[in-house]
Amino acid sequence: MLVQKKSTCMLCSVGCEFIIETIDDEAVNLEYDKDNPVTGGVLCAKGNYMLELINHPLRLIEPQINGKVVDWNEAIRKTSDELLAHREKSDAGIILAGDASVEDAKTAELFAETCLGTGRLAIYFATGDDTVQKALTMASIPNRAAGLNDIGKSTCTIAVGNPFEVGPVIAGKVLKARYARRGNIFGVISNKENMTSRFATIHHYGNERKLLSQLLRVVADRSEGDELGLKKLIKELIPATENPDVVKLGEAFVKSPSSVLILETQDPVKAQLASAVVSVAGADKRLFCVNTYGNAKGICEAVKSTVSVNEIITAVDHGVIKTLIVLGTDIVKGIPGRNIEAVLEKLDFLAVGAPFGNETKQSANVIFPTALWLETEGIYNGKHLQPVIDPPGAALPYGDILRQLAEAMGKALPQVTPEPVEAPQQLNEETLRVILKESMETVPEPAVQSTVTQFADGSLTSNIQWLQLQERDAW
Amino acid sequence: MKKLFLQLDLCIGCQAHSLACQRVRNQAVTLQSTCVEGVGNLPVLCRHCEDPACVAACPNDAMTRDEDNIVRRNPARCTGCRSCVLACPFGVLSQGMKLQVFPLGKCDLCSSRVAEGKQPACVATCPTGALRFEEVDEIYGKEGETVIGSHSVGYSTYIRRP
Numbered sequence: 001m002l003v004q005k006k007s008t009c010m011l012c013s014v015g016c017e018f019i020i021e022t023i024d025d026e027a028v029n030l031e032y033d034k035d036n037p038v039t040g041g042v043l044c045a046k047g048n049y050m051l052e053l054i055n056h057p058l059r060l061i062e063p064q065i066n067g068k069v070v071d072w073n074e075a076i077r078k079t080s081d082e083l084l085a086h087r088e089k090s091d092a093g094i095i096l097a098g099d100a101s102v103e104d105a106k107t108a109e110l111f112a113e114t115c116l117g118t119g120r121l122a123i124y125f126a127t128g129d130d131t132v133q134k135a136l137t138m139a140s141i142p143n144r145a146a147g148l149n150d151i152g153k154s155t156c157t158i159a160v161g162n163p164f165e166v167g168p169v170i171a172g173k174v175l176k177a178r179y180a181r182r183g184n185i186f187g188v189i190s191n192k193e194n195m196t197s198r199f200a201t202i203h204h205y206g207n208e209r210k211l212l213s214q215l216l217r218v219v220a221d222r223s224e225g226d227e228l229g230l231k232k233l234i235k236e237l238i239p240a241t242e243n244p245d246v247v248k249l250g251e252a253f254v255k256s257p258s259s260v261l262i263l264e265t266q267d268p269v270k271a272q273l274a275s276a277v278v279s280v281a282g283a284d285k286r287l288f289c290v291n292t293y294g295n296a297k298g299i300c301e302a303v304k305s306t307v308s309v310n311e312i313i314t315a316v317d318h319g320v321i322k323t324l325i326v327l328g329t330d331i332v333k334g335i336p337g338r339n340i341e342a343v344l345e346k347l348d349f350l351a352v353g354a355p356f357g358n359e360t361k362q363s364a365n366v367i368f369p370t371a372l373w374l375e376t377e378g379i380y381n382g383k384h385l386q387p388v389i390d391p392p393g394a395a396l397p398y399g400d401i402l403r404q405l406a407e408a409m410g411k412a413l414p415q416v417t418p419e420p421v422e423a424p425q426q427l428n429e430e431t432l433r434v435i436l437k438e439s440m441e442t443v444p445e446p447a448v449q450s451t452v453t454q455f456a457d458g459s460l461t462s463n464i465q466w467l468q469l470q471e472r473d474a475w
Numbered sequence: 476m477k478k479l480f481l482q483l484d485l486c487i488g489c490q491a492h493s494l495a496c497q498r499v500r501n502q503a504v505t506l507q508s509t510c511v512e513g514v515g516n517l518p519v520l521c522r523h524c525e526d527p528a529c530v531a532a533c534p535n536d537a538m539t540r541d542e543d544n545i546v547r548r549n550p551a552r553c554t555g556c557r558s559c560v561l562a563c564p565f566g567v568l569s570q571g572m573k574l575q576v577f578p579l580g581k582c583d584l585c586s587s588r589v590a591e592g593k594q595p596a597c598v599a600t601c602p603t604g605a606l607r608f609e610e611v612d613e614i615y616g617k618e619g620e621t622v623i624g625s626h627s628v629g630y631s632t633y634i635r636r637p
Contacts, residue, residue, distance in 0.1 A: 030498070031593075032593075032594075032599040032600060034593075034594075034599070040604075041599060042491075042599070042600055042601060042602045042603075042604070043491065043495070043600050043602070044489055044491045044600075044602050045489060045490050045491040045493075045494045047491075047600075048491060048494040048495050048498055048600060049494065049498075051498065052498075164487050164489075165489075168487060168489040168491060168602040168603070169602045171487045171489075171602060171603045172485075172602050172603040172604055175484070175485050175487075175603055176604075179484065179636070195487055195488065195489075198487075199487070
């Protein structure tokens, strides 16, 4: 019988909803959720591939030890034995993919503390370091987050970076607002011409950090209230700007009855500056953050004690960490500019849990098949999602695998219930001084990580049928 | 008669239409993207012309225009000679269309989906609402929109704010 189940896309932070049609618990079709009040059922190129993600030919369904298919208990026993054997001699680390649910991330944090005894947990978000994580926590202002519908109604929208490329669904709302009335402003601040800036009424190319700090000054000069008490400091630290585009944008942002700042978050400094602009401009201004991982924000707020993936890799390289668990992400392909394969060879033991066959799996001693977010229950970005289908074969969610491992190691991990989210820190004078100092430094801009051709962690890039079709030249 | 239209003001070139088309039409991409320098990747749409050159050019009667005014390709009759590709004045069929590999690759305005009361896949997925599936008469009479090249063969598929 055909059953329709609603779910949410986690391939970027916009969170578009769609319908998966199942027959006898097998996903057969993806349908557009036409009646959705927020998006109207539209999906970008990434979202259209949801069905292929579920029924992917490279899905892992059986646990393996050194390339041989084994049963669960054997794989768990082998992993726990190795972890116990190495615990006295060396450190252990765990890397978790950014698409895990909040519960799974909390379980991983508990596992790192109680079973590995090191607390070395890294969450993987597109870049190897923790800039995305920092940026996300820094860009949150209480009660000021904009929804897609706010963007659709705004009369002045300023985009920083290239949000249209990361989340094309945002473009629909922005352009609707831009064309709704003559005189509506859509400004773009970016380091070069891009997909977003082509649609701007006002755009300025240059260093995004510098331009944002200039915008902050203009906004501080023009706005009335001063709820954070930072205006004096801003005027003292940032020189007045003559840049006509930025002045025009700042004036419009303050004057307009409904203004939204859209930020493509990759850089913590820009995130802080953007949240400062919105805080200083007035109480009715809103901030919308776009990032490449759907659940990144939820995980960042729930899990505090993490290190960066690059730090773990460096520790492996120096022989500090000898046993490593990698869950759900492909670190070999996912971290550009480092020869990860050579580093992984220095490990005594590597356990990989992944939904798909990937490059990291090649060096793994034990492989666990894992479930995608469409197959597990959990909190993703503030939404409680139910599974639309069962995981294939023996695949299990990350949290269940870690709990089984802990049990085999003689420790019981409880079922985690996420705590209420703490309100993020308010911007104060000290942090403002630091970010303004940093914003004056010219740094290379981090590249946009998600494009049409690049999925969540980049691991599926070479496996998408569409790309293979593009490469195959029949002529 | 409903046709596909592209509102140029709204197209950001994300290529979602192409992927949706591929998914619905069993991996055969019928809606292609072409790169317009300085603008982006725009979809190239079949106009389902009134007097289609591809139908006239086909030596095997594989290309037909049926009573619903939809130009279709019959995969059983198609030999992959590419006469239609050469004949199409808009370059719709030649945009990387791999006839031998995908004999199904021809836009039929998702007639099976439309019969079920849904929109064509490319229209349903378009993130900005640039692709529209609307009555020709309504589109031509709308205020505040200009149909570009409306005197060309068949119907033009591009609209823009004046």
